[in-house]
Amino acid sequence: MEQFKVVMNDNEIPTQWYNIQADMPTPMKPPLHPGTGKPLGPDDLAPVFPMNLIEQEVSQERWIDIPFEVLEKYLLWRPTPLYRARNFEKLLGAPVKIYFKHEGISPAGSHKPNTAVPQAYYNKVFGIKRIATETGAGQWGSALAMACKMFDLECRVYMVRVSYEQKPYRRLMMNTWGAECIPSPSTLTNAGRNVLAAHPDSPGSLGIAISEAVEDAVTHENSRYSLGSVLNHVLMHQTIIGLEAQKQMKTLGIYPDVVIGCAGGGSNFAGIALPFARDKIHGKKVTIIGAEPASCPTMTKGPFAYDFGDLAKMTPLLPMYTLGHDFVPAPIHAGGLRYHGMAPVISHLVREKVMEARAYDQLETFDAGVKWARTEGFIPAPETNHAIAAVVDEARRAKEEGKEKVILFDWSGHGLVDLASYDAYLSGKLEAYELPDEEIQRALKAIEGLPKP
């Protein structure tokens, strides 16, 4: 019988995260204080994050031990299986072997709990009692809700109002895990009240929700803020995906020619890619591809610049590929990829040509996702469909070149709570969309006058 997957026992789970800071080919630019424009110090972040996470954020250590209490929670669904997609391979008829990490089997259905659990743990250890965060489509909010309940922390999630109303299932996941989910803009914060005063019917935005969550965290006792992507420590927590994949592929005696992940803020892509990026920096030959939406082409069309992480300009200035902090992506169904910037770590590695990026149109991604569901069974999240579209693209290239390739990608989550998007696709309601260059140029005006990296 052919082998379809590699499973690992509990005692084979990696016990350290990998921190790529120790292997960066060149130093990264520092984040800057939004007020002074000077490099940010750990103390600047102390009101927002607990110090133990800030230490991780700036750490240069290559390996960071995963605390026992975090491993115990990881073991509820990790190690995730490494799958070989034999049925999808047959459909493509290309000279490729396709492997994927199945992150959809986590309780929240995505890779997000990989960082939600340690973030909740470190906050708990630091003496924090409650966490505030924001969420767009709800993947992050639901993962953090679960993690907070596991460590007995209160959790409040500001959810972009339009998603709150359109996507009740992820809100209900948060409630089931005991978190409070508030439609944003809300009347609970100054930031929310100001928006509502000017626009009583505001549908909300991720930018507004971030502002509300940060304000909430710094104005409540024993509270901190938590972010689900972009930051160094968040990406580092996700490296457990790639580290497991490396162990699993080793048991098969193979190494991938191509590593693929979908990329929004960068945490999922980093999770599968960073351990392989380390190998590449040290001389290994491997192509590492981040798949982003053509409607939000941060890495493929944005400049590398200092920019704010949010619309309200409350965050530090981060050195990253960006479309400008007031760029509003088209309302595509892959809500998790609708972010104007890209994690500084990923941005730096793309600049250094350790990684590369490709953009795919929404229609192309759903075409790939439906083909996947009909051969491999599992229905992918709209975000994951971007990675699958890149796999299809790589398979086509391999066929054209007549070259055998081993492809590894991260199947970041299932689409069972996103089925309305499949309905739109299957009933012909989705259209191809090319983002006009003028729109990008207009959006980039927002970063004029900011410091240059």
Added chain:
Amino acid sequence: MEQFKVVMNDNEIPTQWYNIQADMPTPMKPPLHPGTGKPLGPDDLAPVFPMNLIEQEVSQERWIDIPFEVLEKYLLWRPTPLYRARNFEKLLGAPVKIYFKHEGISPAGSHKPNTAVPQAYYNKVFGIKRIATETGAGQWGSALAMACKMFDLECRVYMVRVSYEQKPYRRLMMNTWGAECIPSPSTLTNAGRNVLAAHPDSPGSLGIAISEAVEDAVTHENSRYSLGSVLNHVLMHQTIIGLEAQKQMKTLGIYPDVVIGCAGGGSNFAGIALPFARDKIHGKKVTIIGAEPASCPTMTKGPFAYDFGDLAKMTPLLPMYTLGHDFVPAPIHAGGLRYHGMAPVISHLVREKVMEARAYDQLETFDAGVKWARTEGFIPAPETNHAIAAVVDEARRAKEEGKEKVILFDWSGHGLVDLASYDAYLSGKLEAYELPDEEIQRALKAIEGLPKP
């Protein structure tokens, strides 16, 4: 580190199903032809099912080989992990070790694909081109849709109209897997048209949908009907769950004192229980409990009698515990458990005291399910919550008796597409409901005059 789960490699998957017919302590009563009242022969079923499945239905062989092509599809998600619920154990604080099989990781999110895949395969091998079936809440319809696509069969699912409208996500799963999902009653069949003529606004029922699907199958070329529970061969396909659990528990050197499954038509309960029932028949000491809803207490309050499987009296007469074929259970959220009868195999084993049954109120089951989600992470389906309520009940008894117990149960599926039911529970909209005895007596009038077993 404590162990949380036992995983198995692809090559450790069981390669045979277990058929309890070979070990029955006493012979079962035969099904009867609805017209003649005489025992049913294989030929009577030939217009409805392919002969290879009919042969399985009447087989007395103890072990049936799982075809290679079915194993290849099983391996997409099987073997499922055997989990130890350490966090839930801590919460209960009782002297119990709780193990469960995680059937929620299948692509459809439940145990249903275990029989959908072989049914699609056997139909394909027999030369059938399309399958018709019915579905209530949609678990079965979605699983069969996926299986049919895998074997390139057309699939039409008649879905009870009220569920079709209230539960769009499972319908969208069917569409994504390429099946046609028709709200029932429909204008596509005589059965449907007759209902609509009398009741244009009919919300539909499982009984009507069965009639439509059977009529559809027998009136289309190269078509057959498929059923997701109750029948012998369906239960046998599910035994892969219990067989895997036995192998996994053996690696731990333990044997359960109590085996639990939720029971609607009987297929999920059979899946975990029948391999252990075999041991019990041969002298092993083990308590086997089917957990049913208090609002549909088939085994705990119904008589053992011959009854029809459907409202329209088109099916054979089956010897089973029943509340009468026109009993309409209260609209509880565990749609998969709202069936008036119980699989003849399960019914026979309950009569023989190999198994027993307990009924739990919906409120009690959601209380157990929310506690589960908040400790173990995974959100259970409303059906699964009945099994968890039985686990809580057993743990309480163990505490009272001061006796250590090993409990094994089947975690039959996740509740991510059923979150509206959690919303109803968490917002206090669910109420306890005691089914009045008079209502049962009234419903049982439907079986007066039928042959007695």
